[in-house]
Amino acid sequence: MRTKVALGIWLLGITLAWMAVVPPDLGVAPLVNAQGTALGWWQLRQHAIYLSGLWSISLMALVMLLALRLPLFDRMLGGMDQVYRLHKWAGIAAALTAIMHWVAKESSGWIKALWGRAGKSEHDAVLPWLTDARGFAKDLGEWAFYLLLAMIALTLISRLLPYKRWRILHRAMPLLFLALVFHALALMPLTFWALPLGLLMGSLLALGSLAAVWSLAGWVGRSRSYAARIQQVAVLGDTPTGAPIEVICAMPKSWPGHRAGQFAFVRFDATEGAHPFTIASAPHALGHSPEGEPLLRLVIKPLGDYTRTLHQRLHAGQRVDIEGPYGRFDGQGSRRRQQVWVAAGVGVTPFFALLEARQPGMPTKGRDAAPVHMHYCTRDARRDPLLSRLQSLCAQAQPPVPLTVHNEAQGERLTPQDLQGEPGPLDIWFCGPQGLGDALHEHARGPRRWCLHRESFAMR
Ligand SMILES: Cc1cc2nc3c(=O)[nH]c(=O)nc-3n(C[C@H](O)[C@H](O)[C@H](O)COP(=O)(O)OP(=O)(O)OC[C@H]3O[C@@H](n4cnc5c(N)ncnc54)[C@H](O)[C@@H]3O)c2cc1C
Known part of the structure; x- marks a missing residue:
């Protein structure tokens, strides 16, 4: 529900900002005039191209920002799971609006076939330093669109690609976004840079691009990442291959602490990347290591390719990077229930x-x-x-x-x-x-x- 409301407000905001910079009479009626010219259709096509393009690129900017795992979004949306949810649905909405953008662009062939080219307006003026980039920006946008659709299909139809390979591909999404920012900058009409749309889109494109570069550089979560050490590893149960393992981690003194029920992204191995695991101990429950470092516990079940190998890979003294804590699963419900x-x-x-x-x-x-x-x-x-x-x-x-x-x-x-x-x-x-x-x-x-x-x- 929260996701739908957030996406609805986002699209409404963009639409209102767009309405403020286009003439009140959109010029779409009549669609075909008495002389048989499809002036209205051409205008409608033009508006559809621009509005769907604005929706799509702004949603992608939102996707980029949400991927930063900022505590601000965690607070605003009521938990990191909600942030992930919005990230995913904003991505899907961006792809759907990109399809609308593509269909609107392709509709020129049908309009021409039915009523001819008469009434089709000339290209709008764009930022002067990008006038010559029109052809390149169009091609780049088209290829990025196809790749975006492929990525969304691989995300939704999970059997097409195992999680690990999908994750590697998913890391390239910021590159796609940067390509689409160039497409938008080169093709957005000069009149759209007027207030309030210009300020809104300028800020979104700039912030989204910054977020994309941040992700590509691998800096997401860096400020909440702590270099810890494995204090102890134990296999729980009698069959190491199917049994969970308990990992006690010694956290640096800078660790801010956690609340019971929270989780963290844990990286045992730089090449593997971080996996989310719940912190399976209450704050202060395990005390400190002899060196005075706060201790916390992870309990990891061998559920997949990587976690199945952990009982062999992990040993005391090994470095582990822990990013977090995240989450609001605190068991604090209403007293009346x-x-x-x-x-x-x-x-x-x-x-x-x-x-x-x-x-x-x-x-x-x-x-x-x-x-x-x-x-x-x-x-x-x-x-x-x-x-x-x-x-x-x-x-x-x-x-x-x-x-x-x-x-x-x-x-x-x-x-x-x-x-x-x-x-x-x-x-x-x-x-x-x-x-x-x-x-x-x-x-x-x-x-x-x-x-x-x-x-x-x-x-x-
Ligand atoms: C908030 C949260 C808390 C969790 N807490 C625990 C816990 O306390 N103990 C425990 O045993 N498991 C926990 N899990 C599950 C654990 O993260 C996965 O079992 C583990 O990452 C699987 O990795 P794999 O490579 O062995 O499995 P794979 O076979 O590669 O993947 C199996 C599934 O695990 C998920 N997954 C794999 N890699 C990642 C990743 N890097 N990031 C996110 N998801 C991934 C995907 O959904 C994937 O489809 C938790 C998951 C979440 C989201």
């Missing part, structure tokens, strides 16, 4: 941190912790290496947290209906697979109007 926490598989990691923050002796933030009922879904409770820790954290929490385990090996799969027995309106905090999250989301919109909190990250 019953708090229900639902974790599935490695989605239990933020709840480790939230439960640790409720252990006796941990600093409280002035208010008593609200009562919670926790549900945990596991494939096989007998072989689950995370379950015993969860059970003892729940039992020792203040107040104790009742835990219901849904053991798939015994046919106990959690469904939204299982939560209907909870008393009163519910505040549900969920972390786990997308399918269960979507089912809870659907149910939450029903007559019972549950309030569902989940960090819905789709990094692609």
Whole structure:
């Protein structure tokens, strides 16, 4: 909802700024005059080309800015997952409006075929120093458009390209944006540089280009990146290949600290790049290393090609770069609702941190912790290496947290209906697979109007 509203406001702002610089009579009526000249169609085509072009390039500038992972956007949109969501949908909207731009441009052939060329206006004057670049800017724009469409298709149809290769390609997006900025600068009519559109587009193109260069230089998140050290690595469970690993990291003293439930981008290996992992310990829960560095815990499940190799790659003393902390999964719901926490598989990691923050002796933030009922879904409770820790954290929490385990090996799969027995309106905090999250989301919109909190990250 927030994403749709933000995109709606963005497009409306651009449209209003455009309306301020075009003549009030757009000259589109009649589309074909008494002499059979398609003056109105040609005008309509011209306006459609310009307005869709403005929409598209401004949305791309927004995409570039959101990719910077700025704390300002995190605050404004209510979490980094919302920033990612808007980044993705602004990218899709940019591609759709680029298609409108292309269709409007191509429509000249149809208008000519039906009514002839008469009434087609001459080229608008553009920035004087770019007058000779028209042909090149048009070709560049067309190729960048095709590449943009290909990129969006690869993003949406994930089976076409594995995540890792997609990510490498995705890094080239700022280059595409810079090409399209040149296209826009060279072809935008001189009259559009009048206020307010000129100021708006000038600022967006400049800020978007700066953001693109920032991304290409690899500086995104640099100010929130900390050089840490692996203090300890342990395999949890008896089969190293399928078992999660626990990594204790010693953070530099400049680490600003985190709140329980937050995550960070973790880079163990410069060639691999950063992966998001939840900080699975409460602030101060692990104390400090002998050198006085604050410690934090990651619990990593071998879910993919890279994470499957981590138990062999990681060792104590190794450098690790940690960027963050990010996120708002803090388990602080409304007092008027019953708090229900639902974790599935490695989605239990933020709840480790939230439960640790409720252990006796941990600093409280002035208010008593609200009562919670926790549900945990596991494939096989007998072989689950995370379950015993969860059970003892729940039992020792203040107040104790009742835990219901849904053991798939015994046919106990959690469904939204299982939560209907909870008393009163519910505040549900969920972390786990997308399918269960979507089912809870659907149910939450029903007559019972549950309030569902989940960090819905789709990094692609
Ligand atoms: C906010 C957040 C918190 C997470 N917390 C934990 C945690 O505490 N413990 C845990 O085990 N897992 C956690 N994950 C999942 C973890 O990030 C992925 O399992 C891991 O990155 C997979 O990498 P891979 O190369 O082994 O897998 P692949 O097979 O290459 O990828 C599997 C999927 O993982 C995701 N992914 C892969 N690489 C990245 C990347 N660099 N950035 C973003 N997503 C990526 C993609 O969706 C991809 O489709 C978290 C994910 C998010 C978004």
